[in-house]
Amino acid sequence: MKIDIGCGSNKEAGYLGIDRIAGPVVDIVCDICQEIPLPDNSAEFVMASRVLPYVDNLFAAMAEIHRISIHKAVICILAPYAHSFAHMSNPSFKQKFDEYTPRHFTGSFFQPPSGPVCPAIPDYPVPAPPFDYRLLRMELFYQHPYEDPLYETEELEILKTLQANVVHEIMYHFVVVKHNITDQELELMSRSHYPEPHVLVERRLKSQNRHFFL
DSSP: OOETOOOTSHHHHHHHHSSSOOOOSSEOOOOOOTTOSSOTOOOEEEEEESSSGSSSSSSHHHHHHHHHEEEEEEEEEEEEEEEEEETTOOOTOOOSSSTTTTGGGOSOOOOOSSSSOOOOOOOOOOOOOOSSSEEEEEEEEEEETTTTSSSOHHHHHHHHOOSSSSSEEEEEEEESSSSOOOOOHHHHHHHHHOOOOOOHHHHHHHHHHHHHHH
């Protein structure tokens, strides 16, 4: 089963839609921080696009998603990047997301061999959460003008650590871990292609067309 959490009126095709507010394409109405009315180990892929910043209790929501997911299910999260003034000033956002976030979702962190690095968290210990999500992929989506291909990856890495308003959104692909899993398995899974929100597919197409005509 594939699940689209916070689907609203624009559910991903072929997914079971979950939202707090009823609508024509919403299949289940619930608060994911309280309970998702699905059996344990029933989801193989979960999409959570631009919804988790609004939840009251992120760990409670992630625990419920973990419960309903099978071992090695993949979870895709698209969220606003924390270090952007547009997001910092949004009073509706209750949760923050950046490169450190994946380290808070597991007691056994795995760094994928490619993509942005999740830095170690200094000074303050990170307690093991009541679930286990290992990072497979992380991608940053930059604000104008930093999305221009003239910027090198190394330049962007320095810029985003020195100032705000460089990155607009961040996307993660996590794997749900319920049984033993090796780093070799994780590395192999990290090299696979996984679905992503259709809003990003559209964004990539627009970006390709814009660069083609430059």
